[in-house]
Amino acid sequence: MGFNTGLSGLRAAAVDLDVTGNNIANASTVGFKGSRVQFGDLYASGFLSGGSNTVGDGVNVQDIKQSFSQGNISFTDSGLDMAIEGDGFFILNNGGETRYSRAGQFTIDKDGFVVNNQSMRVQGYTADGDGNLSGIRGDLEVATDNLAPRRTTNLRSDLNLDSRQSVLESRVRDVGPLAFGSVSGEQFSVTYSDGTPAYPVDLSGLTTARQAADKLTAAPGLSASATTTAQVPLTDADIAAAGGAFTFDLSVNGAPLQLDTSNVSTLDDLRAAINRSSDTAISAAIVDDGSGNDVLRVTHNQGENLDITYTGGSVSETGDINVTGDRTIANVNPVGASGTNFVTEYGQSPIRITNEFSAQDQRTYNHATSTSIFDSLGNSHELTQFFVKEPSPGNGVGVSEWSVYLQIDGEMAAGTDTTPFTARFDQNGTLQSIDGNPNGEILISDWVPKDKNGQPNGADGPPAPGAAVVTPIPEPPTSSAFVLNLGETTQYGAAFGVDDQRQNGYTTGRLSGLDVSGEGTLFARYTNGQSKALGQVALAAFNNTNGLSPVGDTSWVETFESGQAIIGQPGTGTLGGIKASSVEESNVDLSAELVNLIIAQRNYQANAKTIETSDAVTQTIINLR
Incomplete structure (x- = not known):
């Protein structure tokens, strides 16, 4: 009868209206996947062959299939929001029950675990204390304690x-004092490390230390000075013993020095008389002779020869030479067998840095x-x-x-x-x-x-x-x-x-923020400028996604038809990547659903008309007399 046929149509249209209404209701639900009704016709059939009634018995709702197509991705201002771009589901721990979801609106609970709006904990790969990711899967946790310092290694x-x-330091060799007599007559050459031509030095035929110093100073890189020091073994007692007959004659390079010794009665008087001389290169001082006796020391600071004659004795000195050589000098070499003393002294002299x-x-x-x-x-x-x-x-x-x-x-x-x-x-x-x-x-x-x-x-x-x-x-x-x-x-x-x-060192730091990479890795940012991986979100895929069973809260559970979950890191295998600070919107096309709503309404009205017509026909038969 048409009553059963129309009734099945009403039931099917009602289911279609329910599914369409549900899609419309969840058009703004993050991670929601729209559904559609799949219908099938009904015909009577026998055990081995089709029934004789080929008109049909109406319509049957075969299945309600969800569409797992990609929804639009929109950005948010929450650092822990995540959207999957491609295949895969977030894995959630619901008090021991494992659920799967595309809704990536996550936050942190009071215990530091990453959870969704229903307090289900997000599963992922944990990291050790140094931020190294492991292959161990568990609840993702954000440690809120301070980051311990790390020493620099x-x-x-x-x-x-x-x-x-340019080279800033000035390195020199100090050579001396060299006795004039030990180097007089020597011949040698000075070579240079900076390309300056070798310079010959000939100390032959010289009579004073000053002349030798002038010869050495003429060589590039050498600077020499000469002094002549004569120590006169005179004491106050020697001067007193001579009485008024004390004499003291001083000659510089053979030229007598005019000294007034008429009033000299002590060693200090003699020192003062020499220092009053018109030759400013001459100076005198009273020094200890090493035995506790004060004696007179006479110095000529230009290296001229000194000849001293005094009551009871005489002293003659030819002088000493002091040489400074700068760092450009490579070596000092004797000419033939000559120059051995100076060459030896120069080679053994240590280097001194003048502006260390x-x-x-x-x-x-x-x-x-x-x-x-x-x-x-x-x-x-x-x-x-x-x-x-x-x-x-x-x-x-x-x-x-x-x-x-x-x-x-x-x-x-x-x-x-x-x-x-x-x-x-x-x-x-x-x-x-x-x-x-x-x-x-x-x-x-x-x-x-x-x-x-x-x-x-x-x-x-x-x-x-x-x-x-x-x-x-x-x-x-x-x-x-x-x-x-x-x-x-x-x-x-x-x-x-x-x-x-x-x-690689840093001071202690407090947690200041969280970042999520395209591979789903959670990075903690600290006030000391460091960041550390806390874990990585794990994704699951299924051979038959349509086999998943929806259990509400925009989540699904595994079934026999879906097969076991294939779990891995985002961006590996067939799994999609992660968009941080984003969510996946519902994949419901609201315009299409409104059109489907009209179609379902018409279908419902048409099937109701079928019942109405069948009723009218039946009433006509009943009214036959």
């Missing part, structure tokens, strides 16, 4: 040292740069690197050298107060080595962290005496030792510049 400085800089490096004097270094490092308590300290250009070794072709000094909080470090590190560069400006280390590493193992008053602050100090320190510093570190890596430092003809400078 490695500092990398990528610099360019200006090859056009000083961190307080900018004139003594070419470049400097500072950066912060941290001790085991998270206290900040300032490390300053100073670079001083040195003369090129050898002939100066194809190699350059710089001295490296280190200072921490105003105190020299790594022994550079006495011996700086030497950085050597090749002809291309590339670092060859630092103190022979081709890696360009400098180990600082003598640092004692101190407070602002210069006292140890309680942080870890240097390694114990005799303890071996290896690089890189192994974890966990147990001392204040750290490595300065200058391996990428260059020496080009360009201005000094710091290309990159980074170190």
Whole structure:
């Protein structure tokens, strides 16, 4: 009868209206997936063949299918909101029950777990204390405690040292005093490391130390001075014993010096008489002869010969020579067998730096740069690197050298107060080595962290005496030792510049914000400028997504038809990526649903008309007489 056919149509149309209404109601629900009704016709059938009634018995609702097509992604102002761009579901822990959802509106509960609006905990891959992600899946948790400090164990400085800089230090050799008689008549040559032609020096035929000093000063890079000192073994008793007959005659290079000794009765009177002389190059003083006796010392500060005759004795001196040689001199070589004394004295004389490096004097270094490092308590300290250009070794072709000094909080470090590190560069400006280390590493193992008053602050100090320190510093570190890596430092003809400078230490920090990457990794930002991975969101996919069973709260559960979940990291396999600070809107097309609503209404009215017509026909039959 048409009653059953119309009734099935009414039921089907009512279901269609319900599904369409549900879609419309959830048009603004985040992560919602719209549904559609699938109908099937009804025909009577027998056991082995079709029934004889081929007219049909109406309509049947076969299934209600959800559409898992991608919804629009809209941005939000919440850092923990996430949208899946592509395939996959968020995995939620609902008190032990596992649910799956596309709604990524997440927040943090009172216990620090990442949850959705229904307090279901978001599942993901956890991270260790250093931010290293693991393959262990669990509830994502945001630790709100302070980030513990980390001491500096490695500092990398990528610099360019200006090859056009000049050598600042002045290094000299002090030779002398040399007795005039020991070098008189010698011949030798002075050679230079800066390309200056060799200079011959001939001290033959000279009669005074002053003449020898003038010859030496004429050589480039040499500066000489001469003095003549005569010690006269006179005492007050000697002068008193001579009475008024005391005599004292002084000649400079054979020329008598006019002295008034008529009123001399003591050694001090004689000293004053000599100092009153018209020859200002002459001076006299009373000194101890080493035995407790005061004697007279006469000096000629230009190196002329002194001849002294006095009552009871005489003294004759030819003078001494003092020589200073600058750093451009490569060597002093004798000519033949001559010049041995001067050559030997020059070669054995130590080098003296006249303007030695000083961190307080900018004139003594070419470049400097500072950066912060941290001790085991998270206290900040300032490390300053100073670079001083040195003369090129050898002939100066194809190699350059710089001295490296280190200072921490105003105190020299790594022994550079006495011996700086030497950085050597090749002809291309590339670092060859630092103190022979081709890696360009400098180990600082003598640092004692101190407070602002210069006292140890309680942080870890240097390694114990005799303890071996290896690089890189192994974890966990147990001392204040750290490595300065200058391996990428260059020496080009360009201005000094710091290309990159980074170190791995930091002070303690408080949580200041959260970020989410495109791979679903949660990063915590701290007030000390650090960030650390807290975990990574896990996504699940299914072989038959339509087999999932909706359980409300915009979530689904796994069923036999869906198959087991395939879980992985976002962006791997068929899983989609993550859009941070975004949500996926409902995929309901509101315009289409309104049209479907009209269609369902017409269908319902039409089926009702079928019942009405069947009723009229039946009434007609009943009214037959």
